[in-house]
Amino acid sequence: MRPAGILVNGVDSIRGSALEAFRALDELGIQTAKVLIITPREDTGRLIHSMLRLAGFGRTELAAAGADLVLPSVEYHPDLVILDAGSVGGDAFVLMEQLRARTGNGAPVPVLLFGELTTAAKVRALTFGAKDFLGEPFDHVDVTARVQNLLESRRLLERLATQSRYMEERFSARNRELDETQIEILERLASAVERRDDETGEHARRVGENAALLARELGLPQEEVELLRRAAPLHDVGKVAIPDAILLKPERLTLEEYELMKSHTQIGARLLGGGQAILLNLAEQIALTHHERWDGKGYPMALRKWTIPVPGRIVAVVDTFDAITHDRPYKASISIYEAVEELERLKWIQFDPDAVDAFLRVLEREGYIRRRRVAHGTA
Numbered sequence: 088m089r090p091a092g093i094l095v096n097g098v099d100s101i102r103g104s105a106l107e108a109f110r111a112l113d114e115l116g117i118q119t120a121k122v123l124i125i126t127p128r129e130d131t132g133r134l135i136h137s138m139l140r141l142a143g144f145g146r147t148e149l150a151a152a153g154a155d156l157v158l159p160s161v162e163y164h165p166d167l168v169i170l171d172a173g174s175v176g177g178d179a180f181v182l183m184e185q186l187r188a189r190t191g192n193g194a195p196v197p198v199l200l201f202g203e204l205t206t207a208a209k210v211r212a213l214t215f216g217a218k219d220f221l222g223e224p225f226d227h228v229d230v231t232a233r234v235q236n237l238l239e240s241r242r243l244l245e246r247l248a249t250q251s252r253y254m255e256e257r258f259s260a261r262n263r264e265l266d267e268t269q270i271e272i273l274e275r276l277a278s279a280v281e282r283r284d285d286e287t288g289e290h291a292r293r294v295g296e297n298a299a300l301l302a303r304e305l306g307l308p309q310e311e312v313e314l315l316r317r318a319a320p321l322h323d324v325g326k327v328a329i330p331d332a333i334l335l336k337p338e339r340l341t342l343e344e345y346e347l348m349k350s351h352t353q354i355g356a357r358l359l360g361g362g363q364a365i366l367l368n369l370a371e372q373i374a375l376t377h378h379e380r381w382d383g384k385g386y387p388m389a390l391r392k393w394t395i396p397v398p399g400r401i402v403a404v405v406d407t408f409d410a411i412t413h414d415r416p417y418k419a420s421i422s423i424y425e426a427v428e429e430l431e432r433l434k435w436i437q438f439d440p441d442a443v444d445a446f447l448r449v450l451e452r453e454g455y456i457r458r459r460r461v462a463h464g465t466a
Contacts, residue, residue: 117238121164122147125182126171134225135169142231165196167237169221172202172212183215197237201225209332210343219330233331236283240327243276273359273370277321283334290409291320297405297446298398304445305401318370319402322377325355337417349386352378369398377402380437392439400439404430404446407438423455 122144126132132149139147148165172179183198200212201221209220219233250272274291281291299316307315326334329351333344340348355374359367376390376399383391411429414420421429427447434440450456 117235117242118143119146120144120166120238120242122167122169122234122238123165124149124169126169127173128171131171135230138225138227138230139234141227142234144231144234166241167197167199167234169199169201169234170217172200172204172208180211180215183212183217197241199233199237206341206343209330210347213328213330213347217330218328220332222332236279236331239279240276243272243279244327247272247276273321273324273367276327277324280324280326283326283331290413291323293409294322294402294406295320297409297449298401300449301401301405301442301446304449305397305442307397314366314369315398315401318366318373318398319405321355321359321370322373322402322406323351323355324358324370325351325353325374327358328354335417349378352376352387372396373398373402375399377406379403381439382436385437395439400442404438404442408446423450427456 122139124132124135124147126135126149136147136149170179170183179200179202195216197218198212198216199219199221200209200217201223204212204220209217212220218237221230221233277291281289295316295318298319299312302312302315303309329348333340333348336344352375356371359371359374373396375387376396379385379388379390379395379399380403381392381395381400383389385395408426408430412420412423412426427450430438430443430446434443447456
């Protein structure tokens with residue numbers, strides 16, 4: 088019988104139905120969220136407006152770009168701004184900065200930017216509040232999917248912030264602990280992030296299950312195994328800040344794009360950090376260190392060998408295994424045996440050799456591979 092932790096191509100089942108997905112979105116209030124479209128191009132604005140209305144976003148408004156737009160925009164209290172890069176005399180950054188300053192309290196309003204932009208301009212736009220970019224000509228599915236993803240992430244972050252404020256009011260700093268509601272919100276946020284390049288949203292859960300199996304094989308105490316099972320799925324939560332144009336890009340990333348992609352480790356650690364709960368502290372550590380390498384050539388801190396925390400070393404192995412054995416929009420999967428060869432090749436280079444050997448024992452015990460006797464390298 089197959090364990091829950093080892094999931095490979097052709098076996099996964101997509102949970103739920105389209106109706107259940109719609110109910111989940113409705114529960115988050117996404118269909119009633121306010122979307123503000125700002126563009127000097129009336130025909131383009133009406134096209135985006137019509138696409139969103141047809142998709143069920145009933146509170147979408149269109150505004151012509153102008154210098155006096157900031158105050159009405161703030162009064163509308165949008166949940167998402169779709170902004171033309173050619174707004175306000177060609178400098179959308181001015182408007183983005185003003186919007187960010189005026190919308191002060193609470194979660195920042197995400198901006199979905201469209202129009203002609205260089206890579207350098209996109210990087211700059213991210214610092215002014217842009218969360219994603221739309222290419223032209225517009226595709227109905229692409230537009231609605233990006234809007235839905237940004238609104239879902241915003242709603243989950245709002246819930247987390249509300250729950251955190253509630254906890255702060257109810258408990259003293261010494262006795263404050265993370266309850267199940269906060270954990271659920273974080274897990275749903277991680278799932279929302281994963282669904283951007285994994286339609287089932289199951290990658291995060293599989294990483295958690297496989298990390299627990301590997302931790303148990305390495306002899307970690309049961310309490311730590313269970314904590315790792317809950318914390319590991321949050322490893323990529325920082326990708327909430329990485330635009331789809333970069334996250335799903337099929338071509339090789341430019342240097343600037345790769346630097347932005349690497350920042351998801353630090354963003355995730357900041358999002359998870361600052362709490363008192365053991366689970367969040369572990370998740371913060373994993374988010375920050377799961378791309379460190381045994382040879383010291385990883386990121387963001389270039390840690391090497393045993394200076395990398397054990398949870399980070401564990402998640403590095405199972406995250407890579409799951410990623411390469413499942414299809415993504417930007418790459419095809421490989422077989423289990425090809426993945427095993429890749430893990431063996433990267434022992435002593437990218438991965439902790441003990442963690443790799445232990446994971447191969449798990450695969451062997453569960454009947455996925457026949458044990459392959461290979462010569463051990465040297466550190």
